[in-house]
Structures are given as C-alpha cells and as structure tokens.
Amino acid sequence: MSPAASSASAPPIRLGTRRSALAMTQSGHVARALEEVSGRRVELVPIVSEGDTNRASLSQLGGTGVFATRLREALLAGECDLLVHSLKDLPTAQPDGLVIAANPVRADARDVVLTREGTPLADLAPGARIGTGSPRRMAQVLRANADVELHDLRGNVExxxxxxxxxELSAIVLAAAGLDRLDARTPLRLEHRDLDAWPTAAGQGALAVETRADxxxxxxxxxxxxxxxxTRFAVTVERTVLAGIEAGCHAPVGVHARIxxxxxxxxAVVYGLRGERVVEWESRERVDTRVTGWGYIRDTGSGNGADAADGVDQIDHARDIGSDVARRLLERGAADLVSRESPS
Structure with missing residues (x-):
C-alpha cells in the first residue's frame, strides 16, 4: 500500500480543544495545517474545562491552569491525540507524560483597548469603566490612567x-491575537498598546500544540x-522569566521577547496590583539568527524536545536568558509584588 493510501485509510487525528469560539477557531487553524503535512484527516474533540463553566474571576479560580487541567486529563486518558492551547494560559511546569510538540508562528502579541469613540486610554474621563479580568492589565490600565474604574470581566470576545x-463599559482590554484569529468585526475603535511600554503575558499571541510523550x-x-x-525561542525566554520569579500565568507580570x-x-515588568509600583528589567543580547533549522520533538524531560544537539543548546540558551532576567527582577524586589502560586 502506498504511503498516500495508508494515510488516507488511517483513523483521523483527534484534536482536543475548548468549546469557545476562539479556541475552536485557533484549533481549526492547527487542524488544517496538520492535515496538510500529515495527509490525514483531523477532527476536533470539544472538551469542557472548569474555566468554561465557572463564572468566578480568574484570580478566584486560581488562575494558573484553569483552562488546561481538564484538557490534559483527556489527553492522558487517550480521549484525544493532541491539544491546542493559548500558551499564555498554560502553567510553566510541564506535566509528566506530556510535551509541547510545537509552537506555530506567533500572532500579534499586543493588547488592544476597545472604546466606542476612539478616545485614548490616557484621555478617558475620571470614572470611566474599564473591563478586564487580568491583574496585569488592571495594573497597566491604572498606570496609564489612575482615574478610571476597573470592572472584572469574563465571557467570550463577542x-x-x-x-x-x-x-455598560467605557472600554475593555483584549489580546490583539484573539481579535485577529476570530476576524472579529466590530464598530468599536481599537488602540493597540506598544509592547515596550505595555508588555503582555508570557506567551501571548502564541499557541502550544501538546501531545503525549509517547x-x-x-x-x-x-x-x-x-x-x-x-517563536519557541522567544516564548521559552518569557515563560522561564515567569517560572523564575514563581509567578502564575495570571500574575501581574508583563514580559515580551522578540528577535x-x-x-x-x-x-519584563512586575506590577503592584494597583500599578502603584513596578520592578522592571530590559535585556538585549545578540543571538544566532540561523534558527530556522532548529527542531524540537524528542522529549528531554522538560516538556520541550529537540531533534538535534543545536536545538537543545538553543533552548538551553533561551532558558539561561530567561533565568537571568528573573534573577535581575528578584534582586530588585519582584517577589514582594507577585502572589506566589503552586504549579498546577
């Protein structure tokens, strides 16, 4: 039997995903790409997580891993063959038996402020009601305009x-990547925040394709x-910073790396919950830009595999950079600003 016929007759690859419109859309993008490279059909397996059914704020739910735990249980139980996550929602500790097998090309990592009239965040009137469920965004909003009122926000993009x-609200803060992936049409005006002044969550704009180690x-x-x-190099730096200061993925920390x-x-910036204090560090370093030959699939025990020694060395280098940034932040008092969360 030819390889093409073998692929055509093979059972479909089962991709586990949350049921939200955004999760289904981004999982669909990965499914189509995987069908193209594998020659096999990919079917989506919707899975309901606690974060989808519990309407409490993310901080009350525990933040880290609230959207990932049930999906990972399904993967380990053999209910699906792989998962697609928004990387910013994943805990930095990788569970035993699972690996992040791919980080596709990153989308826009910026945040966007949406208003009816297009008034910049800094110019919104005192008492303007700003919606966001992210402690980081709350702190950043208050640093941009201390006179606004913050309102906890859950629910889908629409x-x-x-x-x-x-x-009901004067403005909301969303991830640009989510709007782009949904191709969301809205009469609202968008103000993109600059990443140098407003770094976003570790891994924002990136996806994580996770599968079993075996x-x-x-x-x-x-x-x-x-x-x-x-993308993998940059997000490895970011997530190593987060792990190094022992902050959860919903802590008031902004970190962005780019080549x-x-x-x-x-x-990298760590914020006080009301934006009243920040600890920050900026790093610049020359790197080998011949990264297109790296590969990352063999399990190394950390959840990030590599196909060759160069790949391992490059990811180790990314971790070293992230660890150094975390150390600099801690030396400047970052531990006093983040609520420490246990890995989940």
Missing part, C-alpha cells in the same frame, strides 16, 4: 465587546513541521 457597544512517531514528525523556532535581526530584546 459578549465583552457588546458591553462596550451597549454603554505519541505515535508519525504524528510527532508531522507536529515537528508546525513548529516555528523563533529583531540578530538581537533578542526582552522587556
């Missing part, structure tokens, strides 16, 4: 935008083709 359209070699090889080495030409730039 319902959040409707609260501004209806006048995944079928053909599936592992197909997932390897979805990985973008520059421009042959230079890696890292901007």
């Amino acid at each position: 319902s959040r935008m409707q609260r501004v359209i209806d006048g 995944a079928d070699p053909e599936l592992a090889a197909a997932l390897r083709q979805l990985d973008d080495p520059r 421009e030409d042959d230079e890696l730039r890292v901007q």
